[in-house]
Amino acid sequence: MTRDDPAPPTVYVIDDLTARPGQGDALRRAYLDRYAPGAQRRGMQLVHELVSPPCWLPDGSNRLLFVWTVPGPGGVWAMKHAGRQDPEVVAWWNEHAPTLLASRSRSICARTDDLSGLADV
Amino acid sequence: MFSSLRLVTFAGESVAARDKTKQLLSDASRATGATSTLFARTSPGVWNGGDLIWRANYRDESHYREAEQSERFRETAAAALASQSRVRQLEHVVFASGVSGGTSPRRGLYRVALFCANRDPSPDRLARFARDTVTLPRHVTAIRRWQLATPIHASGSRPWTHVWEQEYDDLAGLTGPYMLHPSHWGHVDRWFDPEDPDWLIDPVLCHSFCETSAPVIGTR
Numbered sequence: 001m002t003r004d005d006p007a008p009p010t011v012y013v014i015d016d017l018t019a020r021p022g023q024g025d026a027l028r029r030a031y032l033d034r035y036a037p038g039a040q041r042r043g044m045q046l047v048h049e050l051v052s053p054p055c056w057l058p059d060g061s062n063r064l065l066f067v068w069t070v071p072g073p074g075g076v077w078a079m080k081h082a083g084r085q086d087p088e089v090v091a092w093w094n095e096h097a098p099t100l101l102a103s104r105s106r107s108i109c110a111r112t113d114d115l116s117g118l119a120d121v
Numbered sequence: 122m123f124s125s126l127r128l129v130t131f132a133g134e135s136v137a138a139r140d141k142t143k144q145l146l147s148d149a150s151r152a153t154g155a156t157s158t159l160f161a162r163t164s165p166g167v168w169n170g171g172d173l174i175w176r177a178n179y180r181d182e183s184h185y186r187e188a189e190q191s192e193r194f195r196e197t198a199a200a201a202l203a204s205q206s207r208v209r210q211l212e213h214v215v216f217a218s219g220v221s222g223g224t225s226p227r228r229g230l231y232r233v234a235l236f237c238a239n240r241d242p243s244p245d246r247l248a249r250f251a252r253d254t255v256t257l258p259r260h261v262t263a264i265r266r267w268q269l270a271t272p273i274h275a276s277g278s279r280p281w282t283h284v285w286e287q288e289y290d291d292l293a294g295l296t297g298p299y300m301l302h303p304s305h306w307g308h309v310d311r312w313f314d315p316e317d318p319d320w321l322i323d324p325v326l327c328h329s330f331c332e333t334s335a336p337v338i339g340t341r
Contacts, residue, residue, distance in 0.1 A: 073300075073303070080306070083314075084314075089316060106314075106317050108311075109307075110303065115303075121302050
């Protein structure tokens with residue numbers, strides 16, 4: 001990658017959420033209602049929304065994967081800087097989401113084909 | 122090696138008053154007995170980085186204390202730094218040599234970041250953060266010299282817990298490779314990210330840099 005490239009490699013941001021027992025669908029709805037609109041305003045595009053197992057568990061914990069994309073390192077920093085200025089983002093992850101969450105992780109990923117280009121800075 | 126680092130933001134809008142304070146501090150900086158001193162205006166683009174970087178290396182802690190407890194220092198520099206009419210904001214950290222690597226360029230760019238790890242700072246999380254941070258120079262070869270240190274004294278906007286310093290050949294090393302390498306935005310930055318469950322570092326931090334004409338980060 002050079003800084004003159006018009007289309008930087010796509011970067012994937014994956015939220016891997018494990019719901020509290022019986023809260024899978026409620027977590028999905030809360031995430032889409034309270035978190036996703038702001039994320040989209042910060043330049044993130046939701047490309048996959050996956051649930052495991054593929055049925056809501058009334059007494060068990062569903063795992064939800066939300067896969068977002070942002071355009072290159074510039075898109076990552078734009079997303080991060082905007083999020084850090086927004087108290088709603090901090091409130092979502094630290095106050096609202098924990099009532100429905102058992103655990104979570106966030107991964108920032110790239111296609112393996114793009115690694116050498118991304119590191120060529 | 123023992124170091125004192127101050128980020129000074131001048132008070133008032135009078136250029137003459139600022140220059141007078143700067144000259145007073147500059148005179149004091151040359152009389153501390155430090156083994157080396159960086160005393161420079163910050164470059165455009167700093168964030169909570171002050172107008173002035175004053176960084177001094179001493180042989181050891183006793184030499185630092187002797188210098189800063191001297192009557193001359195207290196009556197000149199310390200008095201000016203404590204004066205709200207002269208100085209609007211002062212960040213100060215005092216630290217022994219930390220983990221470091223690389224070789225300083227003869228001239229170039231010095232950058233320092235002050236962090237406050239105050240989000241569940243368990244020993245394990247602090248250790249993981251430090252390990253991740255010091256891997257950056259392996260990936261970002263534009264970092265010519267670096268050091269991660271833990272202050273024994275910190276004051277200012279936050280009780281700073283980490284001093285992360287780098288030297289580059291020029292500003293492009295900081296704004297280019299350092300910011301753009303995926304090991305930064307895709308790995309280490311999670312400790313700074315309120316969206317990440319690993320979030321550790323207070324959003325208020327200092328990011329300051331200036332041009333240099335001599336090596337800055339000392340050796341042990």
